[in-house]
Amino acid sequence: xxxxxxxxxxxxxxxxxxxxxxxxxxxxxxxxxxxxxxxxxxxxxxxxxxxxxxxxxxxxxxxxxxxxxxxxxxxxxxxxxxxxxxxxxxxxxxxxxxxxxxxxxxxxxxxxxxxxxxxxxxxxxxxxxxxxxxxxxxxxxxxxxxxxxxxxxxxxxxxxxxxxxxxxxxxxxxxxxxxxxxxxxxxxxxxxxxxxxxxxxxxxxxxxxxxxxxxxxxxxxxxxxxxxxxxxxxxxxxxxxxxxxxxxxxxxxxxxxxxxxxxxxxxxxxxxxxxxxxxxxxxxxxxxxxxxxxxxxxxxxxxxxxxxxxxxxxxxxxxxxxxxxxxxxxxxxxxxxxxxxxxxxxxxxxxxxxxxxxxxxxxxxxxxxxxxxxxxxxxxxxxxxxxxxxxxxxxxxxxxxxxxxxxxxxxxxxxxxxxxxxxxxxxxxxxxxxx
Amino acid sequence: xxxxxxxxxxxxxxxxxxxxxxxxxxxxxxxxxxxxxxxxxxxxxxxxxxxxxxxxxxxxxxxxxxxxxxxxxxxxxxxxxxxxxxxxxxxxxxxxxxxxxxxxxxxxxxxxxxxxxxxxxxxxxxxxxxxxxxxxxxxxxx
Numbered sequence: 001x002x003x004x005x006x007x008x009x010x011x012x013x014x015x016x017x018x019x020x021x022x023x024x025x026x027x028x029x030x031x032x033x034x035x036x037x038x039x040x041x042x043x044x045x046x047x048x049x050x051x052x053x054x055x056x057x058x059x060x061x062x063x064x065x066x067x068x069x070x071x072x073x074x075x076x077x078x079x080x081x082x083x084x085x086x087x088x089x090x091x092x093x094x095x096x097x098x099x100x101x102x103x104x105x106x107x108x109x110x111x112x113x114x115x116x117x118x119x120x121x122x123x124x125x126x127x128x129x130x131x132x133x134x135x136x137x138x139x140x141x142x143x144x145x146x147x148x149x150x151x152x153x154x155x156x157x158x159x160x161x162x163x164x165x166x167x168x169x170x171x172x173x174x175x176x177x178x179x180x181x182x183x184x185x186x187x188x189x190x191x192x193x194x195x196x197x198x199x200x201x202x203x204x205x206x207x208x209x210x211x212x213x214x215x216x217x218x219x220x221x222x223x224x225x226x227x228x229x230x231x232x233x234x235x236x237x238x239x240x241x242x243x244x245x246x247x248x249x250x251x252x253x254x255x256x257x258x259x260x261x262x263x264x265x266x267x268x269x270x271x272x273x274x275x276x277x278x279x280x281x282x283x284x285x286x287x288x289x290x291x292x293x294x295x296x297x298x299x300x301x302x303x304x305x306x307x308x309x310x311x312x313x314x315x316x317x318x319x320x321x322x323x324x325x326x327x328x329x330x331x332x333x334x335x336x337x338x339x340x341x342x343x344x345x346x347x348x349x350x351x352x353x354x355x356x357x358x359x360x361x362x363x364x365x366x367x368x369x370x371x372x373x374x375x376x377x378x379x380x381x382x383x384x385x386x387x388x389x390x391x392x393x394x395x396x397x398x399x400x401x402x403x404x405x406x407x408x409x410x411x412x413x414x415x416x417x418x419x420x421x422x423x424x425x426x427x428x429x430x431x432x433x434x435x
Numbered sequence: 436x437x438x439x440x441x442x443x444x445x446x447x448x449x450x451x452x453x454x455x456x457x458x459x460x461x462x463x464x465x466x467x468x469x470x471x472x473x474x475x476x477x478x479x480x481x482x483x484x485x486x487x488x489x490x491x492x493x494x495x496x497x498x499x500x501x502x503x504x505x506x507x508x509x510x511x512x513x514x515x516x517x518x519x520x521x522x523x524x525x526x527x528x529x530x531x532x533x534x535x536x537x538x539x540x541x542x543x544x545x546x547x548x549x550x551x552x553x554x555x556x557x558x559x560x561x562x563x564x565x566x567x568x569x570x571x572x573x574x575x576x577x
Contacts, residue, residue, distance in 0.1 A: 378499065410475050416445065
């Protein structure tokens with residue numbers, strides 16, 4: 001397969017011309033085919049037919065995650081269902097998941113975007129890509145899969161879990177590129193070492209494309225040391241596509257945005273004002289050639305900046321910096337997005353525990369461990385151990401269904417959860433710097 | 436039927452001591468104490484005088500405490516007494532949730548049995564038929 005170096009090294013003015021054409025098409029398609037946007041643009045006085053320059057996009061209103069949720073399931077679809085080939089959903093409670101649709105063209109874009117990660121890693125048809133992101137509704141697994149295939153790699157669809165088997169396959173199949181969350185890569189490394197395997201000698205990894213959760217430079221250094229490969233950060237979100245919106249190159253100095261598919265702005269999250277290049281703020285994305293579920297000025301809630309200047313690798317696509325947290329209270333637990341309000345919704349259905357509960361996040365063997373502590377109510381019949389255990393099981397099961405993440409529930413005595421100004425601090429994040 | 440004091444305790448250092456100290460300071464006298472424990476927490480079951488007062492004192496002190504109705508049966512202190520009692524209950528298909536024994540003086544033992552509320556009447560009748568004496572609040576609150 002030929003590397004599309006031309007688009008990655010295209011002069012930036014040409015990229016901007018592609019962006020302008022794409023933005024014009026997107027705002028019109030949204031206005032004409034998505035009722036939400038029709039109403040939103042009319043209300044905001046934004047004329048989609050009057051876009052002459054990229055700057056005119058600033059006049060368009062923002063789209064939020066709540067808008068997507070409010071229009072679940074198909075409210076944001078801009079093409080007839082017969083053109084939809086695939087659907088993915090962001091993690092979320094069953095009722096409020098956000099849905100992404102993909103036409104054949106959209107799947108091609110996605111493949112192309114993630115394939116860039118392989119190209120950035122100097123990957124070729126000779127590479128064996130081992131994918132242990134979860135396959136399914138989560139965009140991680142299939143997004144990486146399509147990209148690796150697009151780049152011509154031999155692709156091994158391992159999906160997540162069964163670490164010992166992952167290690168066996170890594171060793172025996174001679175995988176050269178590893179795609180998974182950074183914490184899972186670390187878990188694989190540590191488990192392999194504990195099994196008496198020397199990943200430096202027994203594995204053949206060259207590069208890892210790791211995303212869906214933030215990781216520090218120290219963590220990256222430790223991973224690279226243990227697995228003797230190069231770690232590249234990948235960014236993406238279901239709302240605009242999935243992994244591949246931006247990926248690091250071997251310079252490891254920011255993630256190249258796929259600027260021919262996405263237009264990025266950095267805004268002040270308070271005022272909504274667009275910030276100059278180089279300043280930190282909230283990333284806002286507009287899809288340029290997405291057909292099924294285009295979005296206009298989608299507020300990602302992720303905090304980053306556009307790195308000024310050109311990358312030493314020679315590619316012209318602008319880079320975003322590695323993420324610096326979020327503007328909302330979203331937690332990323334084992335790669336899954338969790339909002340405290342989702343936990344609140346579940347806990348409200350259990351009168352046996354007080355409204356005092358707390359999520360404690362810790363990290364054990366580099367994997368996130370989540371414990372929910374809840375205070376037992378006086379009117380709950382805790383005289384029987386079996387009743388307590390049943391309650392724990394019921395809460396755990398309901399949380400698992402709602403969040404897609406396993407949470408250990410621990411019932412505690414009254415007043416053991418710290419209150420400040422009469423409110424419980426809902427989340428205690430003790431994950432610190434990777435330990 | 437007697438009233439048992441039930442306390443939910445976290446499985447952490449010093450909690451049981453703190454519980455006993457709180458009861459002691461309130462002048463509550465215990466006849467029996469038993470603990471059912473898991474790795475995270477324990478349920479402490481206590482037979483004592485002045486259970487209502489004990490619950491109030493414990494709740495005020497930040498414990499999670501409640502009253503539980505349990506069946507208390509006086510058994511002669513001889514081999515086979517408990518077996519006879521349980522066999523009598525077994526014939527009525529009454530299910531025992533948990534139980535424990537304690538002794539109040541040399542001649543008799545007291546057996547505490549937790550039985551579902553809907554089964555209590557049948558259980559008490561079966562116990563009387565088998566010739567055992569069930570105790571009431573007054574018998575214990577000495």
